Amino acid sequence: MNPHSAHPAHTDRSLLVLGAQDVASLLAGRERELIDLAAQAYAVHGRGDSRLPQSEYLRFPERVRERIIPKAGYLGGEHPAAGIKWIGSFPDNVALGLPRASAVIVLNCLHTGRPTTLMEGAQISSQRTAAAAALAARLLHQGDSYRVVGVVGCGPISAETLRFLRADARPLQALLLHDLQPERARALAAAVRDTGFAGPIGYVSSAQEVLAGADLVVFGTSAVEPSVHSLRDCKPETTVLHVSLRDFSIEAVLAADNLADDIDHVLQANTSVHRAAQQQGHHGFLRATLAQVMAGAAAPRLGDRPVVMHPFGLAALDLAFAEQVARLARAQGRGVLLPDFLPEA
Numbered sequence: 001m002n003p004h005s006a007h008p009a010h011t012d013r014s015l016l017v018l019g020a021q022d023v024a025s026l027l028a029g030r031e032r033e034l035i036d037l038a039a040q041a042y043a044v045h046g047r048g049d050s051r052l053p054q055s056e057y058l059r060f061p062e063r064v065r066e067r068i069i070p071k072a073g074y075l076g077g078e079h080p081a082a083g084i085k086w087i088g089s090f091p092d093n094v095a096l097g098l099p100r101a102s103a104v105i106v107l108n109c110l111h112t113g114r115p116t117t118l119m120e121g122a123q124i125s126s127q128r129t130a131a132a133a134a135l136a137a138r139l140l141h142q143g144d145s146y147r148v149v150g151v152v153g154c155g156p157i158s159a160e161t162l163r164f165l166r167a168d169a170r171p172l173q174a175l176l177l178h179d180l181q182p183e184r185a186r187a188l189a190a191a192v193r194d195t196g197f198a199g200p201i202g203y204v205s206s207a208q209e210v211l212a213g214a215d216l217v218v219f220g221t222s223a224v225e226p227s228v229h230s231l232r233d234c235k236p237e238t239t240v241l242h243v244s245l246r247d248f249s250i251e252a253v254l255a256a257d258n259l260a261d262d263i264d265h266v267l268q269a270n271t272s273v274h275r276a277a278q279q280q281g282h283h284g285f286l287r288a289t290l291a292q293v294m295a296g297a298a299a300p301r302l303g304d305r306p307v308v309m310h311p312f313g314l315a316a317l318d319l320a321f322a323e324q325v326a327r328l329a330r331a332q333g334r335g336v337l338l339p340d341f342l343p344e345a
Contacts, residue, residue, distance in 0.1 A: 015341035018119035022335050026328045031167035038131040041320035046291025049076035052315050066090045073315035081323035083107040085121050091222040105322045117326045128317040130160035133241045134168050136309040140300045141239040146172045150214025152207045153221030154179040154188040161218050175201040178210050219247045231255045238306040248272040250279050256308040258286050266312040273310050
């Protein structure tokens with residue numbers, strides 16, 4: 001019997017290990033499927049069939065940008081899963097030629113709690129972030145195309161988000177890029193060109209110029225302090241995917257039509273909306289969640305203000321994506337199976 005062919009029995013001592021190449025190949029070419037998977041995970045979470053404890057960030061003395069974050073949870077639905085992602089974010093890694101983020105994900109048996117799968121998690125983390133952003137754009141942005149997509153912060157998360165946006169139904173006509181390191185913007189442009197994109201690509205020197213010139217804006221920075229203090233230059237129909245969560249001042253937050261993936265989760269860790277809630281003494285400026293929009297309980301847009309989506313990055317998505325990767329790996333016999341990883345009874 002192929003040991004990958006079925007979920008481990010309750011007494012199984014094995015651990016399936018999936019490295020970066022395994023995960024990449026199992027996710028490859030599934031962008032629209034993963035956007036739909038993100039929607040399913042949000043819907044299950046919105047129905048209350050999940051348990052997602054708040055994450056305590058591990059930080060280091062005298063270092064405000066580096067952190068390691070545990071994201072644990074349970075997600076129900078058709079393919080229930082429980083486990084944890086342990087992800088480090090070290091922005092200075094980029095100068096060393098290393099990715100900013102690195103992660104592992106552990107999945108646990110729902111009957112015994114024993115670990116069943118260990119996999120490289122940074123790719124899952126970036127693709128679930130991109131898929132969730134593309135889902136938000138699908139639901140919130142009006143029109144048959146993205147006239148101009150603006151990017152503030154041209155690193156890997158923004159690149160993945162662009163890839164998922166382009167894989168979805170609406171065409172992208174032009175790009176407007178800004179990064180504090182102009183070579184990163186040029187590198188992102190070159191990567192997009194390599195995929196066959198032939199539309200115009202512009203470079204600007206500030207986030208405000210991106211907000212003024214684009215109708216869909218992706219924020220993918222590593223900022224810990226806000227750089228956007230006004231939305232006066234935005235058109236009312238602008239959609240902002242505030243993936244990096246800390247770029248907006250309190251004034252800018254209050255000027256927007258704000259949505260989140262989970263209001264309790266996003267009101268922590270000094271996010272822009274967390275700061276606004278602390279100052280205001282309430283979070284009434286967060287109008288709805290994406291799950292409420294999907295369920296028809298909230299409108300995609302309200303009033304004549306730009307809509308800003310603040311996706312905290314729920315463990316529900318990590319679990320949904322990791323469970324699918326593990327299921328595909330077992331069906332295809334991928335990865336390394338350690339048969340005696342766990343102790344005997």
